[in-house]
Amino acid sequence: MAVEKILLHNVDKPNSHKLDTYLAGGGYEDLRKALAMGRDDLVQLVKDSGLRGRGGAGFPAGLKWSFIPKDPSLQKYLCCNADEGEPGTFKDRIIIEKDPHLLIEGMAITCHAINSDKSYIYIRGEFEYGAQILEQAIEEAYEKGYLGKNIMGTDFSLDMYVHRGYGAYICGEETALLESIEGYRGQPRKKPPFPALAGLNGKPTVINNVESLACIPGIIRKGSKWFANMGPEKSPGPKLFCVSGHIEKPGVYELPMGTTGREIIYEVCGGIKAGRKFKAVIPGGVTAPMLVEKDLDLSMDFDTMAQAGSMLGSGAVIVMDDTTCMVRTSYIINRFFSHESCGKCTPCREGTIWMTQILERMENGEGRPGDVEELERLCDNIFGRTFCPLGDGAVMALRGCLKHFREEFVYHVENGRCMVKGGF
Amino acid sequence: MVEAVDDKLILEIDGKEVRVPFGTLILDAAKEVDVTIPTFCYQARLSGIGSCRMCIVEIEGQKKLQPACITPVMDGMKIATNSETVVSARRSMLEFLLSNHAKDCPVCDKAGECELQDMVYSHGQRKSKFEEKKISLHVKDYIISPVIIKNSNRCVQCVRCVRVCREVVGRGVLGSVGRGAYQEETSFRKGELDCDSCGMCIEVCPVGCFMRLPYRYKARPWDLKSAISVCPYCATGCKTTLQERDGEVVRSIAFKGLGFNDWLMCARGRFGYDILNSDKRLTKPLRKKGDGFEEISWSEAMGMISAEFAKTSPEKRGGVATASLPNEELFFFQKLMREAMGTPNLDSTSRWSGDTAGAYMAATAINEGGRTIYKAVNSDTVFVLGTQLSEENPVIDYIVRHVTDSGRSNLVIVSPRAMKLDATAHQSLRHTPGELAKFLNALILCLYEGDAGGLASLEEVGLSSKVSIAELAKLAGVTVDELRQLSMRLKRSETISILAGTDILKLDQGARGLRLLKLALEAMGKRLRILPILDRANQRGAWGMGVHPSLGPGFSPLSDDEKGLDCYGMLEAAAAGEMDLMYVIGEDIAGMYPDRAFAEDALSKVGFLIVQETFMTDTALKADLILPGALAGEKTGTFTNQVGRVQNLAPIQSPPGGARIDLDIMGDIASTVSKGFMDDGCTDIFGCIQKVVPSYLNIDNKSTGKDCGSVISTDVSLEAFFNVAESPGAVPTEEYPLRLITGNHLFYSGNLSSYSDILGSLLKEPVAEVGPETAKALGLEDGQNINVASEGYLDSFRLKISKGTPAGVVFIAENYEDKPINRFFKRGETIPLVKITS
Amino acid sequence: MLSDCAKEKIKKIYGNYSDLHSVSMTAMQIVQREIGHLTKEDLIEIAEMLDMKPIELDEIGGFYTMYNVERPVGKYHVQVCENLPCALVGAEHIITVIERHLKIKVGETTADKRYTLSRVQCLGSCGTAPMMQVNEEFYEDLTERNVIEILDGFE
Ligand SMILES: Cc1cc2nc3c(=O)[nH]c(=O)nc-3n(C[C@H](O)[C@H](O)[C@H](O)COP(=O)(O)O)c2cc1C
Ligand code: SF4
């Protein structure tokens, strides 16, 4: 599946993270072009492109920008969400480490569009290497005048800073991210007010994912039509798929939106590891309910995945073969959620750990009759009642697993061991 | 969708139509139609967090249930608060909350008044299916303050404690540590708190997580007997409910919806109740015998008074009754002094002169009736002047912070020393202690810069405009810029409230300046409210009842030949051997008069000194006869708080041993010194008050529990008091380069509080505070021992360097046991000059 | 005691934010980097610098898992990802191998204070799983053999 690489255009080049490499590939020309455009035109262009946020929720980027008040006297912020915490996701990291200037250019264009002169990249603390690369790249950009005062001789000025998180998945949630930049515990804020009106320091703020922002220069260069015409009509464009798990060639692949699971697994990634049999796939990070064989031919895009009862999320494709125990899988996923629950709201704080405790017992062969029903009851009691989507995510993951593999759970309870034989 | 009318949104809650303004929360909208939605984390006065999910409701067309406590209504919403889904969601929240809860109700202090218990009772899921291992945050309860013990295993994570500490108390010493199910609201590293010990965190805790240490295992709520009273420790007038079990008062508590303070109380109010249990109380009349005292009977005591009184002449008699007595007793006291003893010499304090008090009353227009603090703080500008509000009237500090922090008002603070409230203020100015008058003068000049005409008319009423702003500013220790900034704020405001405190009384000046400021601002068309901020529970009542040498009941000015001596005058007379008899109730003159040596000497020269007290104060030690009186929790009556609100006291116990209600003692004395005085005696004293004090006409003193009403305006003129001279400020010398300021401590106010063991346990050793500049100049380090010396006195303290104390100033709190700081003063001095040596 | 160097570094980022409060997270990182964990005194000093209450830093330190507040770790903090993508390709086995090799259990530190072993959540290296982070470095594509080599390779 050969496609023209826009997002991963530079990553294989030697010294790809250097400004010179970036410039050699026509870097920062799109910023120049964007600076010559009117703000409204720029927002319209991105709206027309149909770009939907790559952070997970798939919210139209142009629309989000258009909510920012136009009042020039108001301080506005752009925060790049580089928290990349959804298990299975490692796409932003490659851009950050290998092509930081693509992100910086995307951010600069976005800031121009929303008339912001201050921006932050919120990067998870574990990506220390990436953070350093970004800091160097930002410094280079300042030196060459792509950041700082009066960029390219225009009246547009922009400061950019890297802010490191330090170990909290919830800070990927946009309002928790803002709390974290302000120096608080990363607990989500109530909405309204929405960040577009009262975000960082109470000022209008756009929060976009790394990949979303990295799409921007391409849209400027090649136009909204080019973008809109790639993949399904309602969720177009190139997409980074992160493939991991029981797969021959794991990695990050830039493919058009709407590529099917089967294509990704068998054509792009060389099939299931060691020639074993496919069992299930998580299409968009552990939050996304898993899909099975019959779903493999679905188009991987926001809407189709949602219709299939799952979600595209961050495009983290986790492949599981027939040696995979689903109780164990659920336990691991749920352990993650209870570990990451921020503690703010009752159902998530108490519910996720409760589910984890049950799953752990089951996994250790100490399941009790009624445990499966209890899990289902807990799912019902948590879902739709939490403060933010994290708690719902825990439920969605477990429900997805129970939906297809309930009998494995029952078996575990009744026999105190796995139904599947094999390595995992 | 229905059309919205009159700025109101129309919606439906449980099938009932509601019309509410834009921005109303679902929870509040529901109240309008008597639909109660259960809540946990919600607290009306705290920021909404919507985290407990108890209040979630169903909104037609929305998939997720929404929290009623933070979700604003929208036009046309259809809300169900009792649908099957909602009811089951609520039940599941309770099940979740109980899953890791300790469930040790039988040994929990909170049992019986626990919101979690109540909630489970009315909405729960009585039986939880939780069968996993509970998360335990710690094994044993742990102590984080002399008044707080914690059991986090009972916590429901409502975070009210952290919010109240940050948003209301302004200390922010609590936090949520940890994450997820391991989150715990506690102190820094779970260590001892350095805080105001107000116990607000305990009071807002819905469960037994934050608990009162002194109350621990003392009682179950259903065993308690209660009496609704008023806190005796400052003039804010917080309602408190005293509770006792088996003859011991075990708790003082603020109840939501009771009193203007509602749920608020400070450390003094919440923990100072134990003076009622003190074994140091005076319980028998005592007669001086040699160097000590001997117990006598009440009839012997009256016999003594009768005999001694006969030897005295009216102009050589006098009396001082503390402003912590109820109105009824104070009213009777002045009647007793003026009519039965026939003397005009009486006062309600030993801390300032009668004239200063008069000037303050005039400047604050105290005869103009009552105000409400909530209205006042909602002005465009709240101007705190001459009071260390955060320490002296903590609950007012909470209210001011809370209102101004939510952005409704401007807050400016003018004081000689930093206070907690500065953090909330839009502008804080530090002036030189004792130079408030110059400061105010300079401020008025700033306000009228460029308005010569206006200035001239103020000159007519006494403004000095000969001095330049710059010169005055320098003397007052502020910059002209600061003054101009403040003046701009005032000019931009339509309504201004000035909270005018006791510095104006104690420092003997500022009252005239305040009055000029009032005239100046009123001339500019500002709507002005001046609120007296006082430190004795019934100071306003005492003045209103006529316990003042130049004012009769109802602030009625006395003619020159009716006027008597104030406490200062009485002491002067006593020192000169001209006082035959003094009757002192509850006022510790020796401990308070600014020059202890003089006061002690004068008191020992009084012919016959009767001291009616509850504890053996330094003044009582000088007495010829001590009569044991009663405390506020032991009698009925009314207090008038600083803003004119009259509230009832109810007794929780009777005075211990042979101690008696002060009013009864006074009645006996009246009969003793004036046969037949009590015969036509009015039994309904409050009725008598209303006859001669018109501002109390509206008051209904029969109402129990609730307020009795607020005083109303009386038509008297206090102008004459402005003729008094104000003393000039002190000028530091080479030998004594520092100015000493003193004041109430957060945990102590007046001598009574010093008998509370609990408050005593909160107070660390006596400290003298200086600013970093002073410390540096003197080469001193935080925490070292130092000596503070004035010309006539030297004492040692621990040094505390506090950022907000300006250079050249030392602050020492009043009422440290064994630190008689009024010894630093010399008669007539308001700001003693001192030096510090190590 | 904060080193002068740490203080300098902290002051350098004051200008990045409109409020000193925002500096707190980074300040704590700068200080932790020096000895691998934060002491109570560190928090008090940072609070002083940033005009915050110590409890506010305690809150941050207890929320974000990478801060080690009063929790000393060995010279090499070995953090193995336990999340699904890594688990699918043998993370648990790697953990067992490390436990056996270092003779400690997860959460413990070796007697010579060289290694501390922890489990962590997904570190964004799922394509090169299993993986671990040692101090700030990532080590990916771990096998039973190379993990021991890596651990022994530290000086
Ligand atoms: C629990 C949770 C975790 C999230 N984690 C991330 C993340 O790691 N990276 C990210 O870009 N978005 C994450 N999101 C989504 C963000 O909240 C937000 O939607 C996104 O950053 C918006 O950017 P986009 O519109 O460009 O996608 C997360 C959301 C939730 C609820
Ligand atoms: S669902 Fe609730 S507890 Fe869970 S992460 Fe969101 S706000 Fe925090």
Ligand code: FES
């Ligand atoms: S009361 Fe509304 S969420 Fe707690």
